[in-house]
Amino acid sequence: KEGLTRTRQNLVQKVEELITGRTRIDEELFEELEEILISADVGAETALELVERLRQQVKTQKIADPALVKGLLEAEIARMLGTEAVGVDLTKGPTVLLVVGVNGVGKTTTIGKLAQRWKDEGKKVLLAAGDTFRAAAIDQLEIWGQRVGVDVIRHQEGSDPSAVAFDAVQAAISRGVDVLIMDTAGRLHNKGHLMNELKKVTRVLDRALPGAPHEVLLVLDATTGQNAINQARIFGEVVGVTGIALTKLDGTAKGGVVLSIHGELNVPVKFIGVGERVEDLRDFDPQEFARALFG
Ligand code: GDP
DSSP states (O other): OTTOHHHHIIIIIHHHHHHTTOOSOOHHHHHHHHHHHHHTTOOHHHHHHHHHHHHHHHHHTTOOOGGGHHHHHHHHHHHHHOSOOOOOOOTTSSEEEEEEOOTTSSHHHHHHHHHHHHHHTTOOEEEEOOOTTOHHHHHHHHHHHHHHTOEEEOOOTTSOHHHHHHHHHHHHHHTTOSEEEEOOOOOGGGHHHHHHHHHHHHHHHHHHSTTOOSEEEEEEEGGGTHHHHHHHHHHHHHSOOOEEEEEOOTTOSOTTHHHHHHHHHOOOEEEEEOSSSTTOEEEOOHHHHHHHHTO
């Protein structure tokens, strides 16, 4: 529930304003509802689909009272999101988790949060500093490693990330690690290069440990709204993204992007970031999200 206040205001309060004082459900109401959904970053395609489902409900159930629209919308959103919460399987160790995403979205922070959570669960965690392009990124990961109390495999700035990947997997195997979390570079302005680098890293991981990476977690910043969807498409063309961590849901009115991800990307949201502190990472539970959205 925390963190969704602004999205709730942006979406649900507008829906309430839309239906109060109305006497009937007409096409104008549906159109305005679609606008509200789009303005809350639900995404045009998903907004259209949601409104279409509502139209059907209103028709088949012969609903005439506009006041019922809010409840119908909540139910349709819950239905659209489904009931399944998808986590990360850490039982087959070492599980290799490759974390990708554009700079600034919260990759390093999310890695730190995950490391803390899994360490607290009694797992042996190892980090790998795969963003060798930026010395600051390597240092930042090292700081998280120290804070959480887990080792970090690092090479010099400018070295080949695939070499880091290879060493990290070797270390993970020999040290009996449960989960290896590898950071990667996120310079999207040099797209071709970045994508080749990511491809090479995944190839090397698989060579070092067949089946790795077991998870490719794409970190997206909720405050960027529909831009996040574009980023997901770009990364999806290169690496098989298996899950999304959606950060900065706190303080953004664009939480509707969760619906857009669900409706348009076909990749599950696995984690949500609701603040900067190490404990501010949650498993994404779709039903809880739908309930929280409607307060
Ligand atoms: P990276 O460049 O992708 O590794 O991004 P960082 O992990 O360095 O994060 C960039 C900024 O976003 C930092 O100031 C983080 O504290 C902040 N941040 C990360 N996740 C969240 C979140 O869930 N909520 C908020 N409010 N800030 C976050």
